[in-house]
Structure formats: structure tokens, C-alpha cells
Amino acid sequence: xxxxxxxxxxxxxxxxxxxxxxxxxxxxxxxxxxxxxxxxxxxxxxxxxxxxxxxxxxxxxxxxxxxxxxxxxxxxxxxxxxxxxxxxxxxxxxxxxxxxxxxxxxxxxxxxxxxxxxxxxxxxxxxxxxxxxxxxxx
Amino acid sequence: xxxxxxxxxxxxxxxxxxxxxxxxxxxxxxxxxxxxxxxxxxxxxxxxxxxxxxxxxxxxxxxxxxxxxxxxxxxxxxxxxxxxxxxxxxxxxxxxxxxxxxxxxxxxxxxxxxxxxxxxxxxxxxxxxxxxxxxxxxxxxxxxxxxxxxxxxxxxxxxxxxxxxxxxxxxxxxxxxxxxxxxxxxxxxxxxxxxxxxxxxxxxxxxxxxxxxxxxxxxxxxxxxxxxxxxxxxxxxxxxxxxxxxxx
Ligand code: SF4
Ligand code: FES
Numbered sequence: 001x002x003x004x005x006x007x008x009x010x011x012x013x014x015x016x017x018x019x020x021x022x023x024x025x026x027x028x029x030x031x032x033x034x035x036x037x038x039x040x041x042x043x044x045x046x047x048x049x050x051x052x053x054x055x056x057x058x059x060x061x062x063x064x065x066x067x068x069x070x071x072x073x074x075x076x077x078x079x080x081x082x083x084x085x086x087x088x089x090x091x092x093x094x095x096x097x098x099x100x101x102x103x104x105x106x107x108x109x110x111x112x113x114x115x116x117x118x119x120x121x122x123x124x125x126x127x128x129x130x131x132x133x134x135x136x137x138x
Numbered sequence: 139x140x141x142x143x144x145x146x147x148x149x150x151x152x153x154x155x156x157x158x159x160x161x162x163x164x165x166x167x168x169x170x171x172x173x174x175x176x177x178x179x180x181x182x183x184x185x186x187x188x189x190x191x192x193x194x195x196x197x198x199x200x201x202x203x204x205x206x207x208x209x210x211x212x213x214x215x216x217x218x219x220x221x222x223x224x225x226x227x228x229x230x231x232x233x234x235x236x237x238x239x240x241x242x243x244x245x246x247x248x249x250x251x252x253x254x255x256x257x258x259x260x261x262x263x264x265x266x267x268x269x270x271x272x273x274x275x276x277x278x279x280x281x282x283x284x285x286x287x288x289x290x291x292x293x294x295x296x297x298x299x300x301x302x303x304x305x306x307x308x309x310x311x312x313x314x315x316x317x318x319x320x321x322x323x324x325x326x327x328x329x330x331x332x333x334x335x336x337x338x339x340x341x342x343x344x345x346x347x348x349x350x351x352x353x354x355x356x357x358x359x360x361x362x363x364x365x366x367x368x369x370x371x372x373x374x375x376x377x378x379x380x381x382x383x384x385x386x
Contacts, residue, residue: 013152014235014243019301026208030298033346096345100364107276 035085036092042085049079094119143167143218144225145176147188150236158236161185162225165218173213173228174202177240190240197354200288203295204240205229210292210352231295247291250307253333254315259326277322284317284362286355293349293359299342306342307333309349309359316362340367 024030056062069075098115142164150158163184165176174192181188192202195214202213207227218226234242264271293309300306315334319327334340343363350360 014237015150015152015157016235017158017232019233019298023298023301027348029348029351030346033344033348037344096347096364099347099350099358099361100368102280102361102365104280107279109279 032092036089039085039089042082043089045078045082046086090123094123141167143176143222145173145180146225146227147177147180147240148227148229148236149188149239150230151187151238158229160227167218167222167224169217169219171218173204173206173211173216173218173226176218176226177213177228188240189238198288200290203231203290203292205232205295210295212290212292212354215354231291233295233297233301234291242291244291246304247289247294247308247311250311251289251314254307254311255326255330256311256314256318258318258321258324259329260323261325271323273322280322281317281320284313284320284357284359287314287317287357287359288355290354292352292354293357296348296352298346298348299344303338303342305338307336307339309343309363310357312340312343312366313357313359313362316366319366334366335370340370343367 020026024034052066056066070079094116097119098110098112101115103110103115145163145165146160147163148158149155149161163176163180165179165184168175171179174195177188177190178192181190190202190204190213192214193199194201197212197215200212203210204213205211205228206213206216207221208229210231213228228240230236230240230242234244234246237243287310289310291310294300297306297309300308312334315330318324319330340363343360345360345364347360350358353359
């Protein structure tokens with residue numbers, strides 16, 4: 001007769017290592033991931049700035065106040081930080097695009113750069129458009 | 139060139155140690171030796187009680203995964219000379235409980251793997267007399283990358299999400315689910331969706347991306363998961379935007 005088989009799903013005695021709260025300091029790529037997640041705060045901050053700008057636009061005094069506020073030293077420093085994180089966010093976001101999109105052309109998967117490049121080009125063109133629009137009045 | 143190199147090997151013998159401790163072994167550092175050769179040397183010549191898993195010694199069985207200096211590696215494909223002058227720290231794969239020395243408890247992964255139904259599901263099996271299910275090279279290409287997985291679990295050891303929450307289905311199982319979803323012969327996507335679309339499924343992944351970096355078979359589990367997320371979102375939009383007839 002066959003013996004009935006019982007599998008021990010979980011080993012009776014084992015050691016589970018605790019995971020450090022600072023796991024993200026262990027490897028540069030983990031840190032980069034955390035920085036990328038944090039960079040979304042910069043994105044949110046920029047959106048708030050933009051909304052405040054739009055809000056102040058109809059009113060001369062409010063607009064002047066907004067510009068004044070923007071020139072305060074701490075805000076300049078803050079925005080410089082925000083810009084760095086924003087660029088980091090954008091570049092990493094576009095570089096991730098090829099991973100999420102397996103674009104196939106005639107059965108062959110497009111190389112990563114071919115998926116990322118249009119994003120970067122669109123970014124450059126749109127930014128150039130905005131710069132042109134802003135400077136046109138100057 | 140150095141003649142020997144020191145291996146700091148994590149030991150855990152439940153009957154001796156309450157928690158893992160390191161033991162140093164000096165082994166010959168031969169240019170053609172991988173970490174696994176050094177471990178086998180220890181077992182043969184120094185301490186026969188050292189426990190670890192291995193089988194093929196050629197990167198196909200997926201059983202020799204360990205942390206080498208903190209990075210998940212197939213020890214049969216990791217050369218000693220790349221770590222000169224040493225020492226090299228060998229630990230069991232992160233994020234899994236340790237059974238003994240370098241051996242991890244992996245039944246959690248096995249259960250999850252089974253959960254995503256990694257086999258071809260047909261609504262109706264055709265009789266054998268009708269011949270095989272044909273597949274073109276293009277159709278094969280869509281999922282081939284994800285089919286290269288050897289279940290070595292390096293990706294789980296690299297995944298902080300799995301480390302923090304053991305309920306997460308995890309990189310390899312999700313990539314394998316996607317491998318079958320993309321297979322032209324398979325019709326089981328709806329059945330797998332239930333597990334995949336849960337919070338612990340694809341949405342548990344925050345795209346750290348380390349799984350794809352450490353994968354020795356270039357499976358790109360992170361890519362598989364993001365592609366599936368994109369598909370799930372598109373399907374969801376289609377389902378609310380398109381009238382019934384337009385859905386597929
Ligand atoms: S996806 Fe790669 S790292 Fe993960 S188990 Fe499969 S082969 Fe190993
Ligand atoms: S022993 Fe088989 S993969 Fe290393």
C-alpha cells in the first residue's frame with residue numbers, strides 16, 4: 001500500500017530576517033527609485049504654482065504680488081530644487097516608457113530608443129513652443 | 139594573483155544558532171572557479187555540514203541562487219576572480235525565510251506560481267486527430283522572452299515590495315502569467331485576471347525595476363508587469379467608453 005503523502009507547506013523551524021526600514025539606502029538603484037517617487041512632490045508643487053499663476057492673471061495687483069512672491073530668495077531656491085527633480089522625473093519617466101510599451105512593427109519589437117525618442121522629441125518641441133510663446137511678447 | 143580567497147558564509151543551523159552567523163572559509167581562488175565550486179570545495183574538504191542547493195552548474199536549473207556580496211546571483215555563474223581580493227560574502231536569498239545555512243524556504247513562491255495558472259488554458263480542447271496548435275514565429279516572439287524564466291527567485295530577492303509585503307504575487311509569477319496570456323494558443327486570460335488585477339497582483343508593483351536588473355535570463359519581469367498594467371488600463375477605458383458592440 002502506498003503511504004499517504006503529507007507535504008509540510010511551511011518548514012517547522014526557520015529564520016525570517018527582518019527588513020530594515022532603511023532598505024533603500026542599500027543600493028543606488030533603490031535610492032534612485034525613492035528619489036523618483038519623491039520627485040512627484042515637485043510635480044505637484046509645479047502644478048500649484050501654475051494654478052496660482054492662472055488665478056492671479058486677471059488682476060494686475062495680484063499678478064504683481066505673485067511675481068514678487070516668486071522672487072523671494074527661499075522660493076527661488078525651492079524652485080531650483082523643484083526644477084532639478086522635475087527634470088529627473090521627466091527623463092526617468094520617458095526612459096521607462098519602452099519597458100511598459102512593447103511596440104511591435106512587422107512582428108519585430110522596436111528597440112528601446114525608438115520608443116523613448118518620440119517622447120523626448122515631443123517634449124523638446126512643446127518646450128520650444130512654450131518658450132517662443134513666452135518670449136514673443138518680450 | 140592571489141592563491142586563495144576568503145568566503146564569509148552565512149550559517150544557520152537551527153539546532154546550534156538562534157540566528158544566522160557568518161563563518162569564514164579560505165578556499166583556493168582558481169580562475170575557472172565560480173562561487174558554487176568554492177562552496178562545493180568547502181563541503182568536500184573543510185566542513186561537510188554546509189548546506190546549499192544546486193544542480194546543473196550551468197545556469198539552467200535555477201537552484202543555486204544566493205546573495206553574493208549583497209547582490210542576488212546564480213552562484214554557478216559568478217566567478218571568484220571577479221571579487222578579488224575578497225572576501226566574498228555569501229548569504230541565502232533575501233526576502234525568504236532560511237531553512238538551513240544557504241537554503242531558503244520557497245513554498246510561498248510555489249503556491250503563488252500555481253495561483254497564476256502558468257499553463258495553456260483552452261475553452262475547448264481540440265481532439266488530437268485535428269493536429270497541433272499552430273504558432274507563427276511572430277506569435278512565438280511576443281511571449282518568448284517571458285518564457286525563459288528558470289524560477290531562480292533572484293528577482294524576489296531583489297524586490298523590496300515582496301520584502302515588505304509577502305502577499306505580493308511577485309515578479310516571476312506575474313511575468314509567467316503574462317507569458318501565457320500572450321501565447322496565441324492560450325484562452326485563459328480571464329481566469330488569470332482575478333489574481334493579477336488584485337492589489338497584490340500587478341498593482342502591488344511600484345516599478346522599482348531591480349528584478350529585471352538581476353534576472354540572469356533577461357526575462358524583464360518589471361517590463362511584463364508594466365505592459366500588463368497598461369493593457370488593464372486600456373481595457374478598463376474601453377469598457378467604460380465604448381458601447382457594448384465595440385468591446386472585444
Ligand atoms: S524572472 Fe528571472 S530572476 Fe525571476 S525567477 Fe525567472 S529567471 Fe529568475
Ligand atoms: S546550479 Fe543550476 S542554475 Fe546554478
